Every structure is written in C-alpha cells, then in structure tokens.
Amino acid sequence: MPKATVDGAARPPRFDGLTAVFVNATLKRSPEPSNTDGLMRVSTRIMEEHGVGVEVIRAVDREIATGVWPDMTQHGAEVDDWPAILEKVLAADILVLAGPIWLGDNSSVMKRVVERLYGCSGSLNDAGQYAYYGRVAGCVITGNEDGVKHCAMNLLYSLQHLGFTIPPQADAGWIGPAGPGPSYLDPGSGGPENDFTNRNTTFMTYNLMHLAAMLRAAGGVPAYGNRRSEWDAGCAPDQVNPEYR
Template sequence: MTQSPDASGLKAVFVNATLKKSPEPSHTDGLVDKSAEILTAHGVEVTRLRAIDHDIATGVYPDMTEHGWETDAWPGILEQIMAADILVLAGPIWLGDNSSVMKQVIERLYSASGILNGAGQYAFYGKVAGCLITGNEDGVKHCAMNVLYSLQHVGFTIPPQADAGWIGEAGPGPSYLDEGSGGPENDFTNRNTTFMTYNLLHLAGMFRAAGGIPAFGNQRTVWDSGVHEFHHNPEYR
C-alpha cells in the first residue's frame, strides 16, 4: 500500500458559485463536504465560502473600487486564494452551463493575470486547482471543461481527473441532497470526487517540496527585460 500523503502546512480554498445565499441549503455544498473532509483529515487547512454571500463587483481588475465601484469584496477573497495551495471551484448547472456567479468568479481570477510571484512568474504558478459540478440536468463535462480551461489559462496547474460531479434524472429531477436522489451514495461521483481530491493533494505536496514550478523559460519579468531564449531574430532579416 502506498504511503498516506503528508499535507501538513497545505491550505485549500473552496469557492461555491451557487445562486443561493447563506443559510439556504446548497446542493453543491453537499458535494464540497466530501472533498473538504478528505483534505481536513490529512491536515489541510480548508477555507470555504459562497461567492454570492460577498459583495463582489463585476469587472476584470483586482480591485474594482479603483474603477468606479463603491465596494468590492474580491480583493479579500483573492488574498485567501493567493495564500492557498489548492483551489476548488464548485457550482451548479443552469441551462446546461455554469452559473453566472461561477463566470463572475472566473472573470475576477483573470483579473489577477498581471500579478507576478517572487520568481517573476504569473501569480498562480505552483498552485493546483479542480472543480465540482452539481445539477439536475445534463452538462457536468461541459461545465468542467470551461472551468478547468479557465483555471489553467490563468496559471493554475490541473492534475489528472481534477473534476467530479453529479446530475440527477433529466430535469426537472431531484437535486443532489434531495431525499431519495441517490446523490450522496453514488459510487461514480464518490470515486471521482475522492480521486480528484487526492490528486490535488499529491500535486500540491509535490509543488511544495519542489518550491513550485521551475522558473526558467516562463518568467514574465525576464521576457519583458528583452531576454527571449530561443526567439532570437535571424541575422538575415
């Protein structure tokens, strides 16, 4: 049997993009519970939040109060994500797609695309991410593709099989936590959620041990300084 991972010192943030404000029950929270419990059992410090509970402004800058908005809760949320090793975006399916809140969260993550880490790389380098999707209509894979593409585009690393989800009978059918839905007992969902969580955990631990992603050939600061390795202009031009 392989050795249980040492996750002491790792931090994870789950952002639930449900349309329901607390304390209204969220089916997505039910699936987040399963992943968060695994991480917590291995010593990971877990933070959970519902984006809709916070006054997040719309826009693509790190702090929208600098662009005409009176308030913006995103800078505080971004600070928690920056301090974490693992990010999991979770949300429901609406009209076969991610929720409007999920899209807003992804837009605001994109707002940090100009921030660099201490090695001159994009800020999310060395952090891992995955996603959880719930719904009572088709669309789990479509939603996961959109979320995971967006996360890797802004710099997160996506481990193998980094998504999991549950959908009920083609709608309007039962939702994940509804009595008799079979959601919490579904072996396929539980297996995928478990594998996703451990893959996130393993890769985050590897990055911690290695000090992140090697800073060679991917440093924005070096590129901006004019050093373009393997992209020299040919002399005959």
C-alpha cells in the first residue's frame, strides 16, 4: 500500500525484490522492431521504476523445441533452449506473455510457449503444490485486427489452469481501428498515445505487482487442500472415504 509522506501526499509503492519475466511471442527476430515489444515496454518501464527486476525474452530468437516435456533433448530434439527459460520463469514472481494477433488468434510462437509451460505442469513445489503456485501472470496483446479479448481469454485461462494466480484486469492490448490498418508503432497509429490502452496497461502492471507482493509476503498460496502430493498419497482433504461407511 502507498505510504503517506510528511505532508500527507501519497508516496508511490515500491516493489523492490520482486522479479518479472516477459516473454515476447512476436514472429519477428531481433533486431527487427516488434509492435508487441513497444506496448510491452510500457509495462516493463513501470515495473522497473518501482523496483522490480525485469527480464525480457524474445522467444523466436531462441531454439524452443516442439513438445510438452520440460526438456525435449531427452525426447529426440537436438537443441532445446526451453529449460533455461523455464528456470527463469520459476525463479520469477511475475510472468507476462506478450504477443501479436494472427487471424484473430495467438501466434504460433505463443502457442509453443504455452505448450512448453504445460510441460512443467506435473512438477511440484516444496509445499507439494503444482510448480507455478505462488506466481502471478498476465498478458499483453497487439495487432491491427480484432482478437485482443479472444487471445487474452485463451492465455489467462491457460495460465491459471497451470497454477498461476491471475489478478484483476490482468490483460492489456491495442488493435487500433477494426480491420487491417496501422500497427502499434507505425507513425500516426495513435497506439503509444491511446489513453484506453495506456490505462489498461498501467492497471494490469500495478495489479500484477500488488498481488505478487501479497503472495510473497504470505509465503505463496496456502497449501491446505491443494497438495498434489497429499492427494496421490491417499490423503484427500474433505473427501468421503467409502471404507468408513
């Protein structure tokens, strides 16, 4: 919560110690400009100004193998950069998936990232919960055609299903006018100046930081009733055991 200064004015909150990973699922390899990166940087700038350590990964620049296992080199792939990326995700408090719209849907690169995140869904944390518990997630979407809400819906569902905690208003996006048109960073697009987009991006960013700080202070999500390890051991909380009927 913001603290009052001597004169009673609100002091902006600090989130020192929190870390965030942004995965940009653009189809454009570096150093080609990415419109998704342009909007994503609004969020990363706010986080960095408030003490969050941020790392940005452009997924298309990495050799991310196709598959749903944590390390696909153990399943036939010659090269797989995903294990190193996953290590960064698991070490962070915040994950933001950012990507473009193609034919009204998330990019092929984004779908591969989500598939690889799913490959760790069976792993457990030290409390016996699924590995992504205790982390928050959101998404940023850009394009010049309809699909922001559809793409965000798909990503936020996927992220919460895997165990991430989703704060209120955890998505932001920009598409400009309906139908093909200028992209976010194109001259005269109005994207960087768009008040609605900037408001949603700011709200998303603060909600991610606030909830991440709350989860860290609480030691993560309470473990009672959601431990996979207990369930597998036959200790299912609040389930009737037919042997005692």
